[in-house]
Amino acid sequence: xxxxxxxxxxxxxxxxxxxxxxxxxxxxxxxxxxxxxxxxxxxxxxxxxxxxxxxxxxxxxxxxxxxxxxxxxxxxxxxxxxxxxxxxxxxxxxxxxxxxxxxxxxxxxxxxxxxxxxxxxxxxxxxxxxxxxxxxxxxxxxxxxxxxxxxxxxxxxxxxxxxxxxxxxxxxxxxxxxxxxxxxxxxxxxxxxxxxxxxxxxxxxxxxx
Numbered sequence: 001x002x003x004x005x006x007x008x009x010x011x012x013x014x015x016x017x018x019x020x021x022x023x024x025x026x027x028x029x030x031x032x033x034x035x036x037x038x039x040x041x042x043x044x045x046x047x048x049x050x051x052x053x054x055x056x057x058x059x060x061x062x063x064x065x066x067x068x069x070x071x072x073x074x075x076x077x078x079x080x081x082x083x084x085x086x087x088x089x090x091x092x093x094x095x096x097x098x099x100x101x102x103x104x105x106x107x108x109x110x111x112x113x114x115x116x117x118x119x120x121x122x123x124x125x126x127x128x129x130x131x132x133x134x135x136x137x138x139x140x141x142x143x144x145x146x147x148x149x150x151x152x153x154x155x156x157x158x159x160x161x162x163x164x165x166x167x168x169x170x171x172x173x174x175x176x177x178x179x180x181x182x183x184x185x186x187x188x189x190x191x192x193x194x195x196x197x198x199x200x201x202x203x204x205x206x207x208x209x
Contacts, residue, residue: 046070048093055101073097087167099169107163112137120203124155127194138163143174146194158201159191 049056062072081096090096116133118125127144134142142163146156164174 045093046073049073049097052094052097052101056097059101059104060097087169089169103165103169107138109161109163118201120201122203124198125158125201127196127199130158130161130199134161134163138171140164140171141173141175144194144199145191146199147190148192155198155200156194158194158199 046053056073057069060069060073060076062069065072077093077096081090081093084090084096085092090099112134113119113130116137118130118133127146130144131142140163142161144158145160145162147159148156162174164172166172
């Protein structure tokens with residue numbers, strides 16, 4: 001089986017994407033809004049989360065444009081944070097990013113993957129093995145998203161692993177009724193739910209000194 005060539009969009013680490021999926025379900029009832037409250041939110045000001053920036057750069061980087069994270073964080077807030085603001089624990093920029101980082105560090109996803117022997121490698125992993133292993137640890141079904149193979153390639157590339165939460169910030173299955181199953185949700189450009197079968201989890205690309 002031909003190895004996947006390096007992608008320009010490879011996500012060398014599995015980063016946090018806490019998003020509001022309720023809005024995606026609600027948008028299907030565009031003629032019958034059931035809004036209970038209107039929340040006014042600020043645009044993304046980096047200064048509000050200044051003390052969080054070191055952790056954000058480490059755990060929530062823009063792996064596609066690593067030299068300027070601000071635009072990516074602005075997108076995350078405007079797309080997901082403003083929706084998640086309906087939850088009191090996440091109703092400000094600092095609460096959203098700070099709370100998300102706390103969740104990410106508490107779950108220790110990368111560490112758990114390594115303990116399971118799932119680490120960046122030139123070898124392939126079965127998507128079902130990854131999902132079963134994570135379900136055994138967290139007790140819920142994750143969503144694994146991939147970049148489909150490019151022309152001349154035979155294997156998809158793991159791009160993102162999502163763990164879903166209730167509004168009470170408790171883990172839940174990512175396959176519950178109403179859950180977006182395609183490239184929606186927090187997926188980045190070109191990402192879609194992985195097909196069952198082999199997948200490439202690439203090691204970080206080496207940069208010239």
